[in-house]
Amino acid sequence: MLSYFVRRLLVMIPTLLVISLVVFFIIQLPPGDFLETHIAELIAQGETVDSARIAFLREQYGLDKPMIEQYWVWLFGLLQGDLGYSFEFELPVGEVIGNRFWFTVLLAVATTIFTYIISFPIGIYSAVKQYSMSDYTVTLIGYFGLAMPNFLFALVLLHYANIWFGLSIGGLMDPRYIDAPWTLDKVISVINHLWIPMLVIGTSGTAAMIRRLRANMLDELQRQYVVTARAKGLSSTKIILKYPLRMALNPFIADIGMLLPQIVSGAALVSVVMDLPTNGPLLLRALQSQDMFLAGAFLMFEATLVVIGVFLSDVLLAMLDPRIRLGGASSK
Numbered sequence: 001m002l003s004y005f006v007r008r009l010l011v012m013i014p015t016l017l018v019i020s021l022v023v024f025f026i027i028q029l030p031p032g033d034f035l036e037t038h039i040a041e042l043i044a045q046g047e048t049v050d051s052a053r054i055a056f057l058r059e060q061y062g063l064d065k066p067m068i069e070q071y072w073v074w075l076f077g078l079l080q081g082d083l084g085y086s087f088e089f090e091l092p093v094g095e096v097i098g099n100r101f102w103f104t105v106l107l108a109v110a111t112t113i114f115t116y117i118i119s120f121p122i123g124i125y126s127a128v129k130q131y132s133m134s135d136y137t138v139t140l141i142g143y144f145g146l147a148m149p150n151f152l153f154a155l156v157l158l159h160y161a162n163i164w165f166g167l168s169i170g171g172l173m174d175p176r177y178i179d180a181p182w183t184l185d186k187v188i189s190v191i192n193h194l195w196i197p198m199l200v201i202g203t204s205g206t207a208a209m210i211r212r213l214r215a216n217m218l219d220e221l222q223r224q225y226v227v228t229a230r231a232k233g234l235s236s237t238k239i240i241l242k243y244p245l246r247m248a249l250n251p252f253i254a255d256i257g258m259l260l261p262q263i264v265s266g267a268a269l270v271s272v273v274m275d276l277p278t279n280g281p282l283l284l285r286a287l288q289s290q291d292m293f294l295a296g297a298f299l300m301f302e303a304t305l306v307v308i309g310v311f312l313s314d315v316l317l318a319m320l321d322p323r324i325r326l327g328g329a330s331s332k
Contacts (some may be wrong), residue, residue, distance in 0.1 A: 004318060008311050019303045020078070024071045026299065027292045074293070078300060084293025088286070093297045097279065103172055104278040106190075107197055107267075114202040115209060123213030124245065128236075130218060138210065145207025151273040154200045158274065161196055170275035172197070197274055201267045213248060220244035246320065253320065254313045 058064045065073070077084060083093035126138045161167045168174050172193050177186040220226065221244050229239045268280030279298065286295035 005315060008314060012307050012311060015307055016304060019307070020075055020300060021071065023296055023299045023303060024074060027296045028067065028070075030290050074296065078297075083297040086286075086291055086294045088289050088291045088294070093294050096282070096294060097297075100277050100279050100282055103276070104280070107172075107194070107201070107276070107278060110194060110198045111202045111205070111267075114198050115205045118202070119206045119209035119213060123210045124217060124240065126210065126214045127217035127221065128240065138214075142207040142210050145203045146211075148203065150200055150204060150267070150270050153203060154197070154270055154273050157196050157200060165192075167193060167196075172276055197267075197270060197276055200274070201270055209252070212251060216248035216251060217244055220247045249320070250317060253316050 063070065074084065083097075085091075086093050086096045089096045122138055126135045129135050158169050162169050171178070173186060173189040174193075177189050180186060217240075221240075223244070226239060226244060229243060230236075267278075268284055270276070271278045271280040272284065283295065283298040285291075286298065
């Protein structure tokens with residue numbers, strides 16, 4: 001197990017290097033850069049261009065150097081904690097992200113907890129009560145959750161939350177608390193506004209997880225070891241929780257690699273519709289404006305979370321499922 005752990009860690013290093021090269025290539029694909037676009041906009045508007053500042057920024061961030069040198073400057077900056085400079089906001093990338101990162105983490109964690117708490121009991125119950133009226137009801141709700149577009153559900157909830165509860169439309173807090181220092185009232189306002197995006201983003205994930213868990217559980221319940229456990233007189237609850245559920249969890253553990261990137265993306269479409277102060281809209285804006293260092297920091301961080309998530313899921317699968325052979329082929 002230790003050798004497997006070390007091998008997986010060592011594989012992450014070249015993987016991240018290759019990803020960094022791909023990310024840098026992607027952010028360089030559009031013709032020109034943000035500074036050239038900004039200069040063209042200023043000239044079109046009849047404004048003057050501070051050529052000295054433009055030249056300073058080009059020299060400081062290596063935009064006047066060949067592509068390969070720009071890549072090394074950007075990579076070594078990332079390794080030293082320098083995420084670069086946001087030309088659009090005229091601030092370091094770390095300051096631009098600021099509180100948005102923590103709001104995105106809060107929303108991602110709350111949504112994940114909501115999804116697991118709702119979907120696991122319903123998925124297990126639906127599998128155990130296969131073809132019952134409750135199973136059909138859960139199936140109908142699941143299809144509704146999968147079919148309803150998130151942005152449409154968000155608009156409906158925002159409308160009725162404003163009518164029934166008097167909540168402000170959009171955002172994660174009441175507008176009067178946006179620039180105010182953190183107080184108990186501000187925390188309460190965030191909690192009051194958090195449930196809407198949590199419910200919107202978590203609905204489709206919950207519906208999909210219920211269907212997958214139900215299918216996995218039904219497959220495991222037909223296995224011979226379940227029949228043997230029942231023949232030995234074990235209770236139904238113990239049989240379900242100790243054996244089939246444990247085996248049915250493998251796909252969800254493997255999904256950890258895709259859950260962590262939500263910290264960066266933050267359900268971008270829903271965030272735009274609901275005007276949430278998360279990373280998703282900021283990433284979309286950076287890509288549209290060719291703010292290369294801001295976009296590159298987001299993409300690199302998201303890719304790093306994918307690699308870390310896949311590593312964690314692989315290790316957890318190796319620990320929880322004895323059927324997995326760490327060395328490749330099973331020994332004879």
